[in-house]
Amino acid sequence: MILVLTSITLKSPLKFFSLSYKAMRIIQQMQDSSCIAFQKRGFWTTHYTMTLWRNIEDMKRFSGNGAHLAAIKSASLIATEVRTLTLEADELPKWREAGLLLKEKGKTLRYE
Numbered sequence: 001m002i003l004v005l006t007s008i009t010l011k012s013p014l015k016f017f018s019l020s021y022k023a024m025r026i027i028q029q030m031q032d033s034s035c036i037a038f039q040k041r042g043f044w045t046t047h048y049t050m051t052l053w054r055n056i057e058d059m060k061r062f063s064g065n066g067a068h069l070a071a072i073k074s075a076s077l078i079a080t081e082v083r084t085l086t087l088e089a090d091e092l093p094k095w096r097e098a099g100l101l102l103k104e105k106g107k108t109l110r111y112e
Contacts, residue, residue: 001036002053003089004063005098005106008079010045015078019047022074025067034058037092048099050092059086076111083108 010019023040030038030051037052053059062068075082083106093101 001088001090002056002059003087003092004049004051004053004059005083005085005093005102006049007081007083007099007102007106008047008075009081010047010078011080011111013045015045018078022067022071026071029065029067030062033062035062039092039095041095048095048102050098052089052092056086075109079111081108081110 008019010016027038034054035051035058036054037050039050041048051059053062063072083102085102085106087101087105092098
């Protein structure tokens with residue numbers, strides 16, 4: 001299965017409102033997808049998600065469409081940094097492990 005870990009660091013705490021609106025639409029899209037498992041957590045300006053997919057095709061179908069694609073395209077408006085890591089796994093990791101994996105191996109996009 002495919003595990004996707006993501007973190008986003010917001011430009012300011014006020015960007016949380018925009019993030020929440022986008023997240024609500026993404027979660028609605030995810031509920032109609034073939035996502036196996038999903039968890040989120042965050043506080044202040046740093047937020048994380050974990051998703052588990054049967055295969056890479058299902059994950060790409062989700063991430064390249066709808067609300068998720070729109071959020072990716074507008075990330076630079078609300079974030080200073082987005083990290084992602086995609087790997088094979090049988091289950092969602094503990095949050096501590098997920099954070100370490102993202103920090104050590106994640107692909108980082110930085111915005112001004």
